[in-house]
Amino acid sequence: MLELTGVSKTYDGTQVLQPIDLHVQRGRTTVLIGPSGCGKSTLIRVMMGLIWPNSGTVRFEGTEVTPANALLLRRRMGYVIQDGGLFPHLTARGNVSLMAGYLGWSPEKVETRLDELAALTQFPREGLDRYPVQLSGGQRQRVALMRALMLDPDVLLLDEPLGALDPMIRSELQADLRKIFQTLGKTVVMVTHDMGEAGFFGDTIVLLRDGQIVQQGTLKELVQSPATPFVRQFINAQRSPLESLRGDSA
Amino acid sequence: MLELTGVSKTYDGTQVLQPIDLHVQRGRTTVLIGPSGCGKSTLIRVMMGLIWPNSGTVRFEGTEVTPANALLLRRRMGYVIQDGGLFPHLTARGNVSLMAGYLGWSPEKVETRLDELAALTQFPREGLDRYPVQLSGGQRQRVALMRALMLDPDVLLLDEPLGALDPMIRSELQADLRKIFQTLGKTVVMVTHDMGEAGFFGDTIVLLRDGQIVQQGTLKELVQSPATPFVRQFINAQRSPLESLRGDSA
Amino acid sequence: MRAPQILPALMAAAWAVLLPSAGFAQQASAEREITFGSKIFTESVILGEMAVHLAQSAGARTRHRSELGGTQVLWSALLRGDIDVYPEYTGTLSQEILAGSGVSGEQAIRQALAERGIRMSQIIGFNNTYVIGMKEEVAERLGIRTISDLRRHPDLKFGFNNEFMDRGDGWPMLRARYNLPHQDVRGLNHDLAYRGLEDGSIHAMDLYSTDAEIQYYNLRTLEDDLGVFSTYHAVLLYRDDLNERAPEVVAALLQMEGLISEAEMVAMNSRAKLDGVDERVVSADFLVAKQIIEDPQVEVEGAMARLLRNTRAHLFLVSISLMAAILIAVPLGILAAKRARLGQVILGIAGVIQTIPSLALLVLMIPLLGLGEPPAIMAVFLYSLLPIIRNTYTGLHDIPTGIRESAAALGLPSGATLRLVDLPMASRAILAGIKISAVINVGTATLGALIGAGGYGQPILTGIRRDDIGLILEGAVPAAVLALVVQGLFDLVERVLVPKGLRLKR
């Protein structure tokens, strides 16, 4: 679906992405993990055609992404920006339905879809008419997710889409989203820092470090045959939920 | 240290905080957990004197927080805003050292402190001269954390301070921070959605739901004698890091 | 009558600059109606209105361009056929209009006029020239009837207008010819002189012989027994061709010949100027009393009505030009923000326009757009561009990168991004620009009166000419109020247009 060849990116002389080859398979979920600042978000922006690589090409269904066709391709992708990126001048409803309104959806259709999404993300109905500053962090994140899902795009690029959610909503949403992705055959690229989440979603997991792919494969592969010690270290760094209790009791 | 009595808050007619009594003990770390939108950030804002409760009082070391003294009290607290809240017009360095500069710290002292904090948070040195839009999400979060720690305040109010960090940096930072909090006797209020983190830091864990305290105590108490079924459900909702693997292999 | 010289010069000048090049463009388009003119002082307006009544009584369709800028303006308008008739004074004809051609005496004047295709009526009656006035009681007591009589009372104190003190045909000549011995002669403005007469601190002052105040203060005007003051007999001037076009109207107009005595003119001036009765009513009443016409049932325009009319005219100028400015400047600002190079050009041009002095801009407009509202609107419009362009440009530039990226990520095309994201985000800045422009607009539109577009500038300029603070305020105060109202209005618009999400405080 998405084919990156030799993509590199430099900011002010520092190489943020080394030349990267990556194939995002249709209908599968690819999870990007890696240390903070390793280039995950940059990679996603390149895939969206929001920034342009210094070298290399991105192909979407075989056609090269160019400034000329990026606009139309982007409409076939949903993107959850890392910080939400909500429009402050629009309510939650306005943010989510902006594009649908532009495409001329009927109000009923918009409402129905909004209902579905609010139910999916357990977003409180009364929050729909609040502006971003009036929402909690987790609520804002769910609005961003709803906005990305609104048009039911084939491709979803999700940059830490659930990071600000409480464990309960998060785990339910994880389950629901995975079901959706699988049954509807979505192509998904997701960034997360939660190994549980990465394992839960990831058909393929790509571990980046300093703008380079260190290893890619299933979680199992990464755990069982880490390419470098760093892979093992990274995968195992996360504290388990009730670990301290075990430590306590130990 | 911080004593909340009957604090409630209403926005546009909806009760965001029910009357709450809470005692934040000096030198201890209190962790706030609860579903998204339950009022955790609101409670922290009330403690900071950034918003004023509709009823009830907040006392800081016995003196009631009022608009008149809030300014001075705030300088004794460090606050990591949920979304970072960095000033876009200042570099990372500028953001972190703004207050120190205002208080007339010598450049050397500022530089030394910056070095310490950058080392602590594993923040890349070259990133110090970047502006917020030029930083990755996790880097921004660390800048916000450095800013809160800069003046070495007695009280720290941390609203999901590590949510956007990768597991490796996160776990190292957790360890370092806990050491600092304990050895220097900081009074900390922290919001997190990660149960591992809550258990790791929390001397006391406060579970909020719909603006009310459902239960408070150590993690052990919450796990072993949950006040309601919801408490158990909430505590156990989070997926373990390598859980899916276990499921896979099961 | 020598019209007051100093203050009106400005307006006269403006008119003089503007009129010759433009003419009254509208004239041509209107069906053949008879256009009257009058100068910008009460007596002239009364005479003009009187002529209008008479023409109407003869069935003519009329139009009165009253309160035009000065002798030169009326005279050249008459020559060009922009007006057909206006009241003039013989003294002005020989001393000013025909000055230098050395004509003197009625016959010579008539001939000189005829050569230019202009006819002159017989004199209307009164002579509006300099006179010396005293309180009736004082003059009676001292037995003073003529200026020569003053010689017998060398202790009398005189208070003269500075202009009269200085002018060759004023006090210096009077003193010389009559050999007046008086020592206590001071320069005073007219208002103070009247008061001086009342409280006895002066005994005589200079006046025009038909001044309204003669009646009000009950003054005796001393006979100019040596005849040193030139005569300023009122006459009607009209175009030769009017005789063919509308002989019956000319006949009706000529009923004014010999009709008005000095006392009657004083009474009419007094009614109009001091009692504030509309000139149309004053002149109609006079004609009715003389049984020349039947009561034409004039509708009077009160101060309120005038205010309303000026307000309407001003609002017209402001609203059209502001609307146009918004419609043009916002897109230009957008363009400037989108295309850096072009943006510099647009902002540069808008800036350069702003440096053109307003009067010059108005003058520049005339050849293109004629007189009246169109050039005024155009000029005001041009001045309104820069703040809106600049603030639109700046507002768009100030949108945070994150918001821009969000919009791009949605795949919104740039037009829709502009409409749905950029403009709402920049709305506060754009509105600030519009508010600045609106206020500048209200201010600049007062200049419209200089080229016949009406509005609050009208009373201001008339007031400056008449040295009438009240009248100046009648324009200046509503203009100021309008500026406040416009700002308030846009504050309300801001509540609607600036999205609530951008106005929220936590």
Place this chain on the structure above:
Amino acid sequence: MRAPQILPALMAAAWAVLLPSAGFAQQASAEREITFGSKIFTESVILGEMAVHLAQSAGARTRHRSELGGTQVLWSALLRGDIDVYPEYTGTLSQEILAGSGVSGEQAIRQALAERGIRMSQIIGFNNTYVIGMKEEVAERLGIRTISDLRRHPDLKFGFNNEFMDRGDGWPMLRARYNLPHQDVRGLNHDLAYRGLEDGSIHAMDLYSTDAEIQYYNLRTLEDDLGVFSTYHAVLLYRDDLNERAPEVVAALLQMEGLISEAEMVAMNSRAKLDGVDERVVSADFLVAKQIIEDPQVEVEGAMARLLRNTRAHLFLVSISLMAAILIAVPLGILAAKRARLGQVILGIAGVIQTIPSLALLVLMIPLLGLGEPPAIMAVFLYSLLPIIRNTYTGLHDIPTGIRESAAALGLPSGATLRLVDLPMASRAILAGIKISAVINVGTATLGALIGAGGYGQPILTGIRRDDIGLILEGAVPAAVLALVVQGLFDLVERVLVPKGLRLKR
């Protein structure tokens, strides 16, 4: 010489409005020097400079207020003692200054002047009146020497200035008195008429007898054999008291009596006007050639120097008023943003100020601040306030809530928040306001010339008066350029002041 009437009226008016109330305040403070005046056309300036040279040769300290607004201005300044000497024309004295007092003949004029404390020299020599000019060759070929000779050539084509066509003492009189049969007479402006003479499309045109162009185009001026044009002999007018104060200077000045012939005046005008030689040089060279004075080594101000001087004056006005505006308006904008109620008042007042017409504001300033730079700066300053205040206010309001909260959370006091957070965040909007103000400022400052503050307005007004597009452009173009430069300058300032973090695109 009748100075061109229409265009200069504006400036004359402005001066007339301003002068009487203010006088030249500086005069009193300077030690007793002798002040000369001249009108705002070349010949008058040459004569004035010549008088200055003569006075200096007699050891006087002098000051030349050249290019004043018009006859009325000079005359009243002379009467008030603001100037001591100026060149005038006999025709202007009788037809304009002393008009109405019926004086005619030199003796009468002398007496009328004496009554006002003014003396008149003998005539300087030349007579600057209307003449009819033809190409020398054509006139020679047809044997035409006098105006009467024209009658013998009824087919000649005439091209007259519109003013000459219309004026009582122009073509109508000429035709009547000389009984001229010519049919092909058109209204043309002078430039076209000269060209017409050159290419033969017309044969005669009207001129003033000392016009520079007579020499340039090699024209023959036809003798007014019936003497229909009034005489305009140049004379010096000076105050009576000068005889006592500086008899030797008067004696020196009177050397001008009978000194200059028509041809000599034409030559001097031509040198000054067409060759662009400074009037001081022209007059000095003349006196040196006549062996009346020794070469005074005049330093000439070239076009560049003049541009520089105007630029300096304009920059002075603009920079001081803009600086003051920034210093006052930014704090006012901050205040407005912090205190909602007070903010409405501040914005309201700033708006109301903007509605005061600029000329009125300048006039209002005079009683408080006198003539010259201070009132000009004040007025320009006042006009610059609104855009800065409004944009500061808006910029501060536009800061996102999150940023505000961050600042509050740090515990920064409000002053520091303003300095470290609010103002940098609002800097782009504030600078946009300053840019708007700066441009308005550059434009409004051109009005400063009306009250003697100099700057680019000087050549613009002089140019309007002289109908000299070149001169107008000498002010208008640099003003426009300055507007661009100022905008460019603030674009640079923006690079420094607007934090890089706010300008970054991803």
